[in-house]
Amino acid sequence: MKRGYHHGNLRQALVEAALALIADKGPTGFTLSEAAKAADVTPAAVYRHFAGRDDLIAEVARQGFDIFGALMEYAYADGQPSALAAFEATGRAYLAFARKYPGHYMAMFESGLAPANHPELAQVSARARGVLERAAQQLSEHLPADRRPPATMFSSHIWAMSHGVVELFMRGNGAPSPFPPEDLLEAGIGIYLRGLGLIPADS
Amino acid sequence: MKRGYHHGNLRQALVEAALALIADKGPTGFTLSEAAKAADVTPAAVYRHFAGRDDLIAEVARQGFDIFGALMEYAYADGQPSALAAFEATGRAYLAFARKYPGHYMAMFESGLAPANHPELAQVSARARGVLERAAQQLSEHLPADRRPPATMFSSHIWAMSHGVVELFMRGNGAPSPFPPEDLLEAGIGIYLRGLGLIPADS
DNA sequence: TGTACATCAGTGAACGCGCGTTCACTGATGTAC
DNA sequence: TGTACATCAGTGAACGCGCGTTCACTGATGTAC
Numbered sequence: 001m002k003r004g005y006h007h008g009n010l011r012q013a014l015v016e017a018a019l020a021l022i023a024d025k026g027p028t029g030f031t032l033s034e035a036a037k038a039a040d041v042t043p044a045a046v047y048r049h050f051a052g053r054d055d056l057i058a059e060v061a062r063q064g065f066d067i068f069g070a071l072m073e074y075a076y077a078d079g080q081p082s083a084l085a086a087f088e089a090t091g092r093a094y095l096a097f098a099r100k101y102p103g104h105y106m107a108m109f110e111s112g113l114a115p116a117n118h119p120e121l122a123q124v125s126a127r128a129r130g131v132l133e134r135a136a137q138q139l140s141e142h143l144p145a146d147r148r149p150p151a152t153m154f155s156s157h158i159w160a161m162s163h164g165v166v167e168l169f170m171r172g173n174g175a176p177s178p179f180p181p182e183d184l185l186e187a188g189i190g191i192y193l194r195g196l197g198l199i200p201a202d203s
Numbered sequence: 204m205k206r207g208y209h210h211g212n213l214r215q216a217l218v219e220a221a222l223a224l225i226a227d228k229g230p231t232g233f234t235l236s237e238a239a240k241a242a243d244v245t246p247a248a249v250y251r252h253f254a255g256r257d258d259l260i261a262e263v264a265r266q267g268f269d270i271f272g273a274l275m276e277y278a279y280a281d282g283q284p285s286a287l288a289a290f291e292a293t294g295r296a297y298l299a300f301a302r303k304y305p306g307h308y309m310a311m312f313e314s315g316l317a318p319a320n321h322p323e324l325a326q327v328s329a330r331a332r333g334v335l336e337r338a339a340q341q342l343s344e345h346l347p348a349d350r351r352p353p354a355t356m357f358s359s360h361i362w363a364m365s366h367g368v369v370e371l372f373m374r375g376n377g378a379p380s381p382f383p384p385e386d387l388l389e390a391g392i393g394i395y396l397r398g399l400g401l402i403p404a405d406s
Numbered sequence: 407t408g409t410a411c412a413t414c415a416g417t418g419a420a421c422g423c424g425c426g427t428t429c430a431c432t433g434a435t436g437t438a439c
Numbered sequence: 440t441g442t443a444c445a446t447c448a449g450t451g452a453a454c455g456c457g458c459g460t461t462c463a464c465t466g467a468t469g470t471a472c
């Protein structure tokens with residue numbers, strides 16, 4: 001592909017180059033130089049748009065949380081007005097995101113960048129988490145008040161199981177998956193919700 | 204600490220240096236050179252004991268799986284003859300291992316080394332997984348045969364939730380943990396098992 | 407419409423660094439007689 | 440018990456490499472008059 005002296009939209013091109021690199025070599029495999037080369041540009045040019053390597057990764061993660069949050073919100077809204085359907089949908093959305101945006105996902109959760117260091121990143125991450133917590137809160141209102149665990153607790157459970165399924169069975173990190181990750185997670189969430197008393201025992 | 208020309212037990216010293224490095228800088232932060240320096244030895248000396256950098260990490264992971272497998276087996280045996288107690292104990296053991304042996308844990312699950320590349324590693328890893336699956340199998344026999352999900356499925360669920368809790372709430376990767384990870388996991392497993400019909404609904 | 411000029415986004419060369427790895431070597435150890 | 444010698448486990452210097460980053464620069468763009 002030909003281009004002149006000016007790139008046009010180098011910033012986003014770098015983000016996308018980074019995404020591709022991260023997706024197929026892991027967050028470790030990414031280097032600023034390679035991203036620059038992939039965007040057909042000198043490494044030094046990167047510094048017109050980012051403070052440095054970490055800043056570029058952070059931007060990738062930020063965009064990831066943005067997409068992630070939007071996806072979660074959409075899934076949540078789509079399941080309304082049923083609290084149960086909304087909750088389950090967010091679980092599915094989690095996995096769908098990991099599958100569809102592996103580079104973003106890795107940058108967000110596996111790059112090891114401190115979320116506390118980039119405050120804007122913490123903020124956009126909190127939004128995504130908020131959706132799941134809202135769904136959990138709404139769901140918990142269907143439980144008798146005396147046997148109602150905190151909503152943040154079971155949103156954490158679902159989040160943890162989802163994340164575990166991604167790490168262990170969608171990446172190669174655990175065993176080869178005995179079941180398609182989507183089915184595995186769906187079944188797991190189903191059993192869990194039954195345990196909460198939100199699904200009849202013999203459905 | 205003084206030592207002569209010969210180290211005595213350099214191999215294990217290197218493993219332990221690697222562990223310490225991995226534990227506090229992540230699997231990425233580890234370098235062969237730093238491990239050598241920590242063991243008070245020239246980088247070249249490492250090659251008397253390991254084929255190279257990756258081989259050293261693999262050995263760390265291998266030792267980790269060894270300990271992990273033993274811990275799981277112990278927990279399992281300790282919960283006998285109750286299938287339920289044995290199963291729950293393995294879940295707790297998982298988290299205890301991650302807490303107590305963070306360097307091993309990271310080398311095993313976060314270092315991104317291909318388990319398929321080191322066959323001996325795949326083998327020792329399968330053993331650990333086997334314990335959990337055996338516990339699940341045994342547990343599933345308490346369920347009516349017609350409503351009995353495959354044992355590997357719910358051992359996968361428990362594994363995923365455990366792993367997710369470690370990654371998200373014991374490391375800094377997710378939100379700051381709303382609850383102690385141990386409590387969170389214990390509650391999660393409890394709800395899950397109730398959903399399976401293995402714990403009475405109003406216990 | 408044309409020209410002068412400020413601004414901007416790239417280049418390319420250079421840097422210092424630490425990495426993993428190799429090599430010929432040497433000091434220490436232990437075994438045979 | 441003492442000596443010769445093979446074996447082993449380290450050293451230290453060197454390598455090529457790619458990294459992130461800096462710097463003075465230059466080519467392209469767009470705006471004012």
